[in-house]
Amino acid sequence: MSSSHLRFVFVAVFAVPGLALVGCGNYSNEDLLFMSAVPSSQQLAVALPASTNANQAELAQDTHNGINTVNTLLDDVLGLVDAVRSYEPTTRTSDSRTWGPFADTNHAGWQWRLVVTLESDGTTFDYHLDTENTTAASPAWISFFIGTFDAAGGIRQGNGSVTVDFAALKSAGFPLDYKPAALDTLSIDYQKYDTPGSPVSVTFMITQPADANGVTSVTFTYLILTDGSGEMAFTLVGNVIPGPALDTVTINAQWLPAGEGKATEAIVSGDGAGLTRVQCWDASFNATYNDEPWMTSSNLGDPSQCPTLPAF
Amino acid sequence: MPGPGRRLACLVALAALLGAAEARAEVLHRFAVVVGNDSGGADTRPLLYAGADAGKVYDILTRLGGVRTEDANLIVDGGASDVLGALAKVEKQAAEAARRGEHTALFFYYSGHAKDGALRLGESRLAIEALRGLVATAPVDVRIVILDSCRSGAITRSKGARKAPAFAIESESPRDAKGMVILTSSASDEDSQESDAIGGSYFSHHLASGLLGGADRSGDGQVTLFEAYAYAYDRTVADTADSAAGAQHPTFSYDLAGNGDLVLTDVASRHEGIYLPSRAPGGVYYLVDRQGFVAAEINKGDGVDRRVALAPGRYRVKRRLADHLRVGEIDVPRGSLVTLEEGSLHDAPFSADPVKGAGRYDLTSRWSIGAGLGYQSVFEAPEGAGLFPPTGLVDIDVALRDFLRRDWVLGFDLAGGSTNSVVAAVGAPFHFTELSVASSLTVEWPTRTLTPFVGGRLALLLMNRTFQDNAFPAQFYSTLSPGVVAGAAYHLSRSTAVVARGRLHYLLYNVDGNQSLGYWELATMVTYEF
Numbered sequence: 026m027s028s029s030h031l032r033f034v035f036v037a038v039f040a041v042p043g044l045a046l047v048g049c050g051n052y053s054n055e056d057l058l059f060m061s062a063v064p065s066s067q068q069l070a071v072a073l074p075a076s077t078n079a080n081q082a083e084l085a086q087d088t089h090n091g092i093n094t095v096n097t098l099l100d101d102v103l104g105l106v107d108a109v110r111s112y113e114p115t116t117r118t119s120d121s122r123t124w125g126p127f128a129d130t131n132h133a134g135w136q137w138r139l140v141v142t143l144e145s146d147g148t149t150f151d152y153h154l155d156t157e158n159t160t161a162a163s164p165a166w167i168s169f170f171i172g173t174f175d176a177a178g179g180i181r182q183g184n185g186s187v188t189v190d191f192a193a194l195k196s197a198g199f200p201l202d203y204k205p206a207a208l209d210t211l212s213i214d215y216q217k218y219d220t221p222g223s224p225v226s227v228t229f230m231i232t233q234p235a236d237a238n239g240v241t242s243v244t245f246t247y248l249i250l251t252d253g254s255g256e257m258a259f260t261l262v263g264n265v266i267p268g269p270a271l272d273t274v275t276i277n278a279q280w281l282p283a284g285e286g287k288a289t290e291a292i293v294s295g296d297g298a299g300l301t302r303v304q305c306w307d308a309s310f311n312a313t314y315n316d317e318p319w320m321t322s323s324n325l326g327d328p329s330q331c332p333t334l335p336a337f
Numbered sequence: 338m339p340g341p342g343r344r345l346a347c348l349v350a351l352a353a354l355l356g357a358a359e360a361r362a363e364v365l366h367r368f369a370v371v372v373g374n375d376s377g378g379a380d381t382r383p384l385l386y387a388g389a390d391a392g393k394v395y396d397i398l399t400r401l402g403g404v405r406t407e408d409a410n411l412i413v414d415g416g417a418s419d420v421l422g423a424l425a426k427v428e429k430q431a432a433e434a435a436r437r438g439e440h441t442a443l444f445f446y447y448s449g450h451a452k453d454g455a456l457r458l459g460e461s462r463l464a465i466e467a468l469r470g471l472v473a474t475a476p477v478d479v480r481i482v483i484l485d486s487c488r489s490g491a492i493t494r495s496k497g498a499r500k501a502p503a504f505a506i507e508s509e510s511p512r513d514a515k516g517m518v519i520l521t522s523s524a525s526d527e528d529s530q531e532s533d534a535i536g537g538s539y540f541s542h543h544l545a546s547g548l549l550g551g552a553d554r555s556g557d558g559q560v561t562l563f564e565a566y567a568y569a570y571d572r573t574v575a576d577t578a579d580s581a582a583g584a585q586h587p588t589f590s591y592d593l594a595g596n597g598d599l600v601l602t603d604v605a606s607r608h609e610g611i612y613l614p615s616r617a618p619g620g621v622y623y624l625v626d627r628q629g630f631v632a633a634e635i636n637k638g639d640g641v642d643r644r645v646a647l648a649p650g651r652y653r654v655k656r657r658l659a660d661h662l663r664v665g666e667i668d669v670p671r672g673s674l675v676t677l678e679e680g681s682l683h684d685a686p687f688s689a690d691p692v693k694g695a696g697r698y699d700l701t702s703r704w705s706i707g708a709g710l711g712y713q714s715v716f717e718a719p720e721g722a723g724l725f726p727p728t729g730l731v732d733i734d735v736a737l738r739d740f741l742r743r744d745w746v747l748g749f750d751l752a753g754g755s756t757n758s759v760v761a762a763v764g765a766p767f768h769f770t771e772l773s774v775a776s777s778l779t780v781e782w783p784t785r786t787l788t789p790f791v792g793g794r795l796a797l798l799l800m801n802r803t804f805q806d807n808a809f810p811a812q813f814y815s816t817l818s819p820g821v822v823a824g825a826a827y828h829l830s831r832s833t834a835v836v837a838r839g840r841l842h843y844l845l846y847n848v849d850g851n852q853s854l855g856y857w858e859l860a861t862m863v864t865y866e867f
Contacts, residue, residue: 047845047847048815050800050815051813052802052814052848054849057762057765065808110810112810113810117848
């Protein structure tokens with residue numbers, strides 16, 4: 026190749042790319058804002074160290090059970106949103122982001138999409154996760170996961186709510202093949218605070234067809250602190266107190282990051298209505314104190330053996 | 338005023354008379370002030386090789402001319418005050434030497450612009466008469482002044498300025514020039530010319546070649562003042578006879594009462610360089626350095642030998658015949674005088690001329706590489722600095738000089754860096770990495786010490802960020818970014834330079850709608866030129 030040809034090649038290499046001045050990618054801060062409007066399962070999950078203690082304190086066991094119920098549902102529902110959101114938005118407009126539609130690889134013929142919209146007030150995000158049966162005669166999107174977030178104080182704080190309509194999914198014929206199949210709805214209200222160490226407060230309510238005990242709804246309210254401590258209150262219905270009546274009890278548990286905690290069980294109705302039990306446990310979840318009015322033989326220790334808990 | 342040809346005849350006769358007595362290698366304490374300046378101020382056109390010529394003469398004087406480095410002063414691109422300061426320093430040193438009873442000599446060399454009776458040193462002036470007076474009254478026994486300058490510019494990058502009165506260096510009334518020799522590169526009505534092919538001015542080039550041994554007509558291994566002048570005169574006139582600016586005739590003014598010829602360089606005692614034996618064919622030998630410049634141009638006669646006291650290194654050799662070249666290569670190890678055998682040369686066409694300026698595009702383009710550190714910052718990125726955070730970069734550059742045309746540089750660079758930052762709006766820490774691949778085209782203005790440059794650049798940017806705990810999916814962005822670049826290279830040596838440069842780029846960002854952003858970069862690096 027002659028030197029003149031070489032020079033031409035150099036000029037071409039240098040100049041031609043300039044004619045195609047474009048940018049591409051998914052590098053976006055605004056995407057992050059839209060993504061942050063939808064809570065992740067990690068944001069709302071409750072953290073209490075797991076226990077392998079077969080003889081753990083009874084109310085610690087109840088607390089663990091309540092937490093497992095919440096976290097499992099969060100994983101099932103928000104985990105789906107997390108998976109969709111792990112992709113870059115498919116469509117961007119000035120006031121919305123849309124992910125999908127994506128084919129449901131586990132359920133042939135179904136597809137998903139997530140739409141997050143910024144309302145005209147400039148601070149309220151609405152979102153919905155939809156599914157569609159593409160094989161239906163008249164395919165239509167079913168919004169079964171609907172939420173809103175008020176970011177008036179910034180995306181890092183504010184009030185949000187989510188409603189998951191499992192009944193709508195089931196009625197549309199979606200093959201719900203995991204735990205939520207037994208539920209009708211899940212409602213989550215939460216509040217985030219943009220202050221280090223401040224909690225996320227959550228109200229988590231499940232509705233379902235009446236179970237064997239006639240229970241149609243269960244509510245969990247809890248606080249999550251960034252250091253790992255927390256508080257959870259929930260209601261149980263069952264034969265808790267010896268006697269013929271079905272008892273309704275509320276449990277209010279608090280714990281520290283290492284796991285040690287304290288729970289108060291109040292009998293709302295039933296055989297022991299009006300009675301209150303207090304139980305404390307250590308980081309191994311062994312009971313250190315138990316004051317059980319309806320079974321004094323199980324009483325243990327004294328209140329000084331309870332952990333010092335902050336005012337939540 | 339006698340014509341230059343007649344003057345030369347007189348000089349040759351004088352040299353012959355004086356040469357009858359063997360030139361003495363006087364025990365002289367020699368001092369030197371060597372000045373080069375490519376710039377002559379606003380009304381002149383910059384020269385290319387004045388600084389390089391001064392460096393060459395300085396090297397010869399300190400290596401072969403008996404001038405100790407502590408007695409030698411090299412001023413490149415300095416002003417009049419620098420020159421006066423160096424002269425004052427030398428005067429003080431010479432006065433001390435004289436008090437010790439030493440015989441002393443001052444060698445003053447200047448290459449650069451001259452106009453209106455003054456040397457033009459950048460924006461400063463040094464009147465010729467004032468300089469002459471200073472040298473004439475310096476407390477030394479022998480004064481040698483060489484001025485490579487002229488009064489007017491012309492077509493072939495002539496030295497000097499536009500129309501102005503000539504200054505008459507060669508004196509008709511030497512009453513004030515006792516013990517002084519003055520050489521000038523051209524006559525009073527002529528331009529002094531530079532040549533790209535030899536990488537210097539004709540006069541200084543041939544003077545230097547002569548001092549390296551080419552002028553040793555007597556073959557005694559010493560180059561005297563007359564020998565050097567006669568050689569420089571012949572070769573300068575021959576080379577410029579056909580130039581557009583016309584022939585250039587060096588001048589000579591001599592007033593060394595009581596002295597014979599003066600030895601300027603001793604090429605035999607060093608025993609280092611190239612030896613052209615008497616059996617080698619006569620003709621002009623070009624000894625070309627690695628940069629493609631003619632380090633020495635030796636006009637060797639048939640049956641005579643020549644020592645050329647070149648510095649150690651590898652040289653290409655060219656001898657021009659009527660219809661082809663004889664070329665070859667020779668290594669000069671330190672402390673060795675290497676004989677150039679005709680058998681080591683081979684025939685080559687004129688297109689393979691190794692001399693810079695001949696077949697430039699094929700033979701004189703030079704590659705260089707560089708590495709350094711930089712810093713990049715995007716102007717007013719959306720959502721603050723959380724989009725493209727300021728980043729430190731490691732740069733690797735490759736450049737090709739004089740390929741498209743002289744002093745144009747094609748550059749290719751690769752840079753990468755990373756940093757940590759936070760998207761403040763969502764409180765998301767992330768790790769940012771960037772890689773850029775770019776080409777650039779710059780124009781540079783090389784001088785001996787500093788080479789400024791400016792040009793354009795087109796970069797392909799590849800940017801990526803990953804979020805802590807994978808709170809968000811990784812994001813990337815790529816785009817082509819045009820910009821401008823400017824900077825300067827400070828030459829530490831002939832091959833090595835320190836470069837400081839700045840870049841200003843346009844950055845198209847089109848993920849969240851089309852936005853025109855920009856960024857700046859600062860970098861410093863070390864480059865090596867092959």
